[in-house]
Amino acid sequence: xxxxxxxxAAVAAAYVPAGAVLLDGSDYFTKTFASAGxxxxxxxxxxxxxxxxxxxxxxxxxxxxxxxxxxxxADFRDENTINWYTEYxxxxxxxxxxxxxxxxxxxxxxxxxxxxxxxxxxxxxxxIYVNGTKVTAFSTEDYPxxxxxxxxxxxxxxxxxxxxxx
Numbered sequence: 001x002x003x004x005x006x007x008x009a010a011v012a013a014a015y016v017p018a019g020a021v022l023l024d025g026s027d028y029f030t031k032t033f034a035s036a037g038x039x040x041x042x043x044x045x046x047x048x049x050x051x052x053x054x055x056x057x058x059x060x061x062x063x064x065x066x067x068x069x070x071x072x073x074a075d076f077r078d079e080n081t082i083n084w085y086t087e088y089x090x091x092x093x094x095x096x097x098x099x100x101x102x103x104x105x106x107x108x109x110x111x112x113x114x115x116x117x118x119x120x121x122x123x124x125x126x127x128i129y130v131n132g133t134k135v136t137a138f139s140t141e142d143y144p145x146x147x148x149x150x151x152x153x154x155x156x157x158x159x160x161x162x163x164x165x166x
Contacts, residue, residue: 017108022051029160037153044152045112046160050105053080072151074113076102081139082128084113086150094144096126099137117148 074084080101086094102109112129119125122143128135144150152158 030157032157033155036155039149039153040118040147041116042152043112043114047108047110049108053103053105084128095140095142096128096138097140098135099139115150117144117146
């Protein structure tokens, strides 16, 4: 039997782990590396608690003003699915969109993105894990080329947890 309920904002706000940061959409973090690191093989892990559903929320690294014309991002789509993509001058050249949706505003989620473009099999180059479980169902699967360097770990601004217009 399904039971629907609303968790009041006061109750939801009362449970905030020590060290957690609540961002309202106008705040975000940036980091610019002094020099480029490994851009073919990397892992990114983040804990998120969605407070707004059906909004496009960046929860991973993204270069807002890329030097090379390449933009990397991961966000929640309007369908509450996870969308991980890289664009070159506005056109996506690799993208994973999960089939499962993630819409519980009361739950913390651990999301892990893994990229290893040195892998010979295309489907082994990008992986998404949610709460320790590898996501295997995607509505869109376009993988990066072998040995391509992403913008992650490049020596340019990386933006964390910003909202995009649109």
